[in-house]
Amino acid sequence: MSSAPSPAPRWAGRHRGWKLAHHLVPALVMAAFLIGLGAWALLLQSWLFGIPLLAFGTGTVVSLVREFRLDPDPVDPDPAPVTTRNGVRAATRFAFRRNSPAFAAGTVGLGVIGLVAALAAVGRFVLLHSGFERYWTVAGALVLGVIGFLILREGLRLLRIASAEQAPGVYLTRSRVVVFGPLGLDEMYWRDMESVGAANPRGRTPLGRRGPALIVLRGRRQDVGSSGNDGDAPHELLVQVEFLLADPNVLHTALLHYLAEPADRPELGTAAAVERLAVGR
Incomplete structure (x- = not known):
């Protein structure tokens, strides 16, 4: 059995220790x-601003602690079933991070605190104050409300993933x-895939020197439609590298190999695929 090709690594390992702290x-x-701003607000007896600010600061600290506790060693790919649009299929899984339901629920609660505090601040201070002080209060409440809404939306997304039976990850099946x-659930058939690449979002390099932030699977452009246009834009399937527990180099190599070698795809979802990827590293 031939092994998958091993191009030069494009991604460095995850940050750890002092490098992670930096x-x-x-x-x-x-x-x-x-935390400092929240403590100052509490000293001034501004409970509606102090409590949510302390909650936001504490939530940030918890997220940082979780980053330090994350095992920097990559998780090996393994056979696992995946639910597709056409039912359950055998697959080789490259794991994503999976937050606990408790962490997701805590994130939702944090967002709710921000929204409730913003609404209460507007309802109270707009009636009690006038002039310039009122405008500053309303502006602060709006900022608090926007942050609370964004946190709430993120918490609901985390809760949806944490409560799903399907473990998050990238699944390679025989057909797709x-x-x-x-980013939710998405899939692409091998036959519709044109290329596999890596890129950063336009104007940003989120992972810095570690490597590109995205593995991009580009679909083939559709045929020209009857209206005479250039056809629909090609579908892209995005893999966010920062959420991968698996080695992105191994995933990238596997995608390139199975795209170029259709005859090897029947082994996906079996121990043979895991063996091939282990030999190819």
Whole structure:
């Protein structure tokens, strides 16, 4: 059995130790700022602003602790079933992070605190104050409400993934690639796939020197329609590298290999595929 080709690694390993701490400096500063601002608001007896700010700062600290506790060693791919649009299929899984339901529920609660505090601040201070002080209060409440809404939306997304029976990850089946993760559930047939690449979002490099933030599976452009246009834009299936517990280099190599070698796809979902990927590293 031939092994998958092994191109030069495009991604470095996850940050760990001091390098991880240095990478998270902006988040550490933000946590300290939120906690300090919340404590100051409580000293001024501004409960409607102090409590949510302390909650946001504490939530940031919890997220940072989770980053430090994350095992930096990659998780090996393994055979696992996946639910597709056409039923359950055998697949080789490359794991994504999976948050616990408790963490997801806590994130939802944090967002609710922000929204409730914003609404209460507007309802109370708009009636009690006038002039310039009223505008500052309303502006602060709006910022608090927007942050609370964004956190609530993220918490609901995490809760949907955490409560799903399907484990998040990238699944390679004989007929298609299925991605279930932060962007929801999406899939693409091998026959519709044109290329596999890696890229950063336009104007940003979220992972820095570690490597590209996205593995991009590009579909074939559709035929020209009867209206005479250039056809629909090709479908793209995106894999967010930052959420991968598996080695993105191994996933990228596997995608390239099985796209180029259709005769090897029947082994996906079996120990033979895992063996091939282990030999190809």
